[in-house]
Amino acid sequence: xxxxxxxxxxxxxxxxxxxxxxxxxxxxxxxxxxxxxxxxxxxxxxxxxxxxxxxxxxxxxxxxxxxxxxxxxxxxxxxxxxxxxxxxxxxxxxxxxxxxxxxxxxxxxxxxxxxxxxxxxxxxxxxxxxxxxxxxxxxxxxxxxxxxxxxxxxxxxxxxxxxxxxxxxxxxxxxxxxxxxxxxxxxxxxxxxxxxxxxxxxxxxxxxxxxxxxxxxxxxxxxxxxxxxxxxxxxxxxxxxxxxxxxxxxxxxxxxxxxxxxxxxxxxxxxxxxxxxxxxxxxxxxxxxxxxxxxxxxxxxxxxxxxxxxxxxxxxxxxxxxxxxxxxxxxxxxxxxxxxxxxxxxxxxxxxxxxxxxxxxxxxxxxxxxxxxxxxxxxxxxxxxxxxxxxxxxxxxxxxxxxxxxxxxxxxxxxxxxx
Numbered sequence: 001x002x003x004x005x006x007x008x009x010x011x012x013x014x015x016x017x018x019x020x021x022x023x024x025x026x027x028x029x030x031x032x033x034x035x036x037x038x039x040x041x042x043x044x045x046x047x048x049x050x051x052x053x054x055x056x057x058x059x060x061x062x063x064x065x066x067x068x069x070x071x072x073x074x075x076x077x078x079x080x081x082x083x084x085x086x087x088x089x090x091x092x093x094x095x096x097x098x099x100x101x102x103x104x105x106x107x108x109x110x111x112x113x114x115x116x117x118x119x120x121x122x123x124x125x126x127x128x129x130x131x132x133x134x135x136x137x138x139x140x141x142x143x144x145x146x147x148x149x150x151x152x153x154x155x156x157x158x159x160x161x162x163x164x165x166x167x168x169x170x171x172x173x174x175x176x177x178x179x180x181x182x183x184x185x186x187x188x189x190x191x192x193x194x195x196x197x198x199x200x201x202x203x204x205x206x207x208x209x210x211x212x213x214x215x216x217x218x219x220x221x222x223x224x225x226x227x228x229x230x231x232x233x234x235x236x237x238x239x240x241x242x243x244x245x246x247x248x249x250x251x252x253x254x255x256x257x258x259x260x261x262x263x264x265x266x267x268x269x270x271x272x273x274x275x276x277x278x279x280x281x282x283x284x285x286x287x288x289x290x291x292x293x294x295x296x297x298x299x300x301x302x303x304x305x306x307x308x309x310x311x312x313x314x315x316x317x318x319x320x321x322x323x324x325x326x327x328x329x330x331x332x333x334x335x336x337x338x339x340x341x342x343x344x345x346x347x348x349x350x351x352x353x354x355x356x357x358x359x360x361x362x363x364x365x366x367x368x369x370x371x372x373x374x375x376x377x378x379x380x381x382x383x384x385x386x387x388x389x390x391x392x393x394x395x396x397x398x399x400x401x402x403x404x405x406x407x408x409x410x411x412x413x414x415x416x417x418x419x
């Protein structure tokens with residue numbers, strides 16, 4: 001097998017195996033539950049990512065390939081209207097079949113044919129397939145993160161508070177590092193992906209923006225700092241909230257981040273290690289954009305724009321608390337040679353920027369053009385990755401996006417201010 005093909009196949013196997021690794025703590029019953037419309041059952045994530053390779057690579061480039069099951073395209077298509085009709089997203093948890101074992105057989109079937117395909121490509125076909133394969137692998141890494149966030153929601157809805165991982169956290173400091181402010185000069189900054197390596201289409205094109213001088217907090221907002229917001233009546237004071245946000249707070253009865261509860265007056269939160277006391281020194285997570293914005297208003301600060309965030313992050317390689325470390329929860333900031341801490345990993349950082357296309361943005365052609373572009377309305381941008389994100393998946397230009405009320409993702413807060 002040519003060296004390049006061997007490298008690509010090795011990466012393919014590594015990413016696919018990691019999905020199975022993340023499922024090791026689960027029982028078959030855990031795979032099938034869907035606790036809200038925004039979440040999906042674990043077995044659906046495993047099947048959908050497999051369908052992606054089947055639909056967009058095997059069906060196109062391997063003439064001898066026959067689909068594993070003629071109805072799987074209907075069941076495991078997510079939102080690609082150009083491909084065909086699909087099963088209702090909110091009803092994925094109603095399907096007892098295919099079984100978990102059948103889904104794993106489906107993955108084995110597709111992986112076998114991908115091995116066959118990649119082992120017999122000439123340079124021309126390899127050049128055609130490589131961009132699709134890279135997209136498929138990064139797509140699977142996105143779903144690995146969703147698998148963890150979704151199973152956490154499943155476990156949080158269970159009164160038994162199941163434990164996903166027993167791995168002990170690092171020894172946490174008794175107090176949070178002092179919050180400092182990092183100054184950034186105003187001027188013209190280049191934002192977006194420069195090309196040369198993989199990037200989603202929404203990261204392009206690279207373009208210039210003008211920024212006024214600004215400051216960024218040296219670390220993320222902690223649970224202890226957020227508890228002060230709660231204790232000061234933050235959820236009862238409309239002056240800190242956007243209009244839509246205040247309506248939602250009243251309607252949903254929000255009094256704290258998702259997964260928090262205060263039995264007997266002591267705050268606990270659901271983690272993938274079970275139902276534990278809220279640790280005041282680690283970053284607050286599972287807050288919506290609405291809550292992040294309200295906290296910033298209460299603190300007399302603001303959220304960074306995504307351009308400010310990217311300018312502050314700079315070209316540094318992503319290093320931090322990612323899924324590969326196996327903690328599955330944010331960790332406290334620790335002293336470092338870097339002045340800007342936790343910029344990658346731990347929690348996705350809400351920005352003040354709406355999710356729209358960059359100047360000159362063009363979605364990809366065909367069905368894959370539906371991957372990002374059609375969601376560019378009513379969503380806000382998050383940056384930096386989280387403890388559930390793969391380190392090989394994130395980069396400084398990566399743009400995540402969710403609706404402003406979303407809370408089940410590992411999302412948190414970094415403050416900014418004008419100079």
